[in-house]
């Protein structure tokens with residue numbers, strides 16, 4: 324059992340690295356777990372194959388912070404996240420020589436659509452005290468006059484014969500949450516977490532790849548790196564993003580999971596705001612289930628647009644996360660940008676196709692797995708399904724508590740750990756994120772969680 328230990332961590336006389344906890348991955352969640360474990364006194368080591376923190380999928384994250392999830396648990400966690408981003412400097416408690424990531428609180432417009440997502444969400448908002456306004460169609464038109472107030476349901480691809488047809492009906496309205504927004508630089512936010520963790524004794528190593536998980540018969544004992552070195556710890560946490568299933572297979576824990584993960588390719592595009600519109604300063608993050616897109620302001624007076632994974636958009640599952648097409652495709656660019664042009668008719672379609680391509684690590688029900696495993700000492704924070712950047716600090720807090728409780732003998736599988744959140748005072752039941760859960764039928768099975 325690893326109790327809160329002495330400070331330090333480092334090499335033994337044989338040159339082996341020895342720590343209390345090894346975290347595989349230094350994305351935003353991996354770095355947040357390091358910070359929170361370090362706050363509890365654990366000597367942590369993050370290992371990442373890339374050159375710096377947050378250089379993996381985190382760097383291409385849209386970093387949207389919003390509360391609309393289909394489950395109460397999802398809303399509770401995201402609502403708690405608002406306070407961390409609104410009080411980022413205080414949370415970190417350190418200076419970062421690179422500066423601090425900034426929270427841009429645009430608010431979120433969740434358009435009411437035939438997906439019915441807004442109805443589920445509203446119940447949770449009321450119960451959990453999420454601040455919101457309900458807008459009817461007139462209010463929506465008044466608040467965002469650049470939006471077409473019509474419904475184009477169902478979401479479709481531009482090749483559909485009725486893609487450019489008139490709206491089928493007026494939109495019913497929207498739900499507006501003033502507390503939401505986005506983080507301007509997700510990689511910098513991760514670097515901030517690294518510095519905060521390091522201030523409490525955490526260590527980070529980059530350009531090192533984990534190729535083996537070491538275990539004594541009944542407990543994890545460390546990892547082997549591709550350069551042949553070993554790092555030893557009685558706790559290893561898999562936060563490897565789209566490589567999560569590969570790491571789980573190395574640890575031999577996949578057979579003990581009812582919910583698994585796999586990588587999904589996702590494109591995000593950037594287009595200039597319509598002429599005369601200062602979208603960068605006045606634009607609102609919008610979730611448009613009616614056309615199947617989400618969009619938010621982006622620097623340079625651009626609009627960033629992604630897909631909400633409607634049925635018409637093909638899902639491109641990726642077997643090898645080290646080998647997939649990283650180029651923006653004409654078909655998906657047109658699907659997302661043309662849908663945006665339906666919602667914002669004054670948009671000029673650019674000739675140049677700009678955007679980024681990266682991987683979501685998606686679980687079977689698009690709800691993350693924050694859990695232990697059948698191998699004692701081996702934990703996972705995976706399956707973040709394109710929507711957990713916002714929750715990174717909350718997950719850091721929850722995972723550190725889960726690990727600490729289990730390492731002190733608590734049987735999390737029988738009696739799931741509950742964590743009281745710092746800001747909203749909610750009890751997060753971590754059993755909701757168990758690897759042993761039945762696939763959740765109430766999920767949206769999309770990025771909306």
Ligand SMILES: Cc1cc2nc3c(=O)[nH]c(=O)nc-3n(C[C@H](O)[C@H](O)[C@H](O)COP(=O)(O)OP(=O)(O)OC[C@H]3O[C@@H](n4cnc5c(N)ncnc54)[C@H](O)[C@@H]3O)c2cc1C
Pocket residue numbers: 347348349350351352353354370371372373377378379380381382383384385386387388531532533534562563564565566589590591680681682683704707708709710711712713714
């Ligand atoms: C295009 C896109 C848009 C998104 N938009 C949003 C959004 O708007 N809002 C939101 O809340 N979330 C969003 N997300 C999701 C969010 O970005 C992720 O949930 C989050 O960044 C995951 O962080 P992570 O710490 O798990 O690590 P990741 O960023 O996934 O990084 C995992 C790290 O593990 C390392 N690694 C893997 N294997 C090994 C190994 N064997 N050895 C060493 N290192 C290894 C990798 O190098 C990588 O750095 C988006 C994701 C993508 C891809």
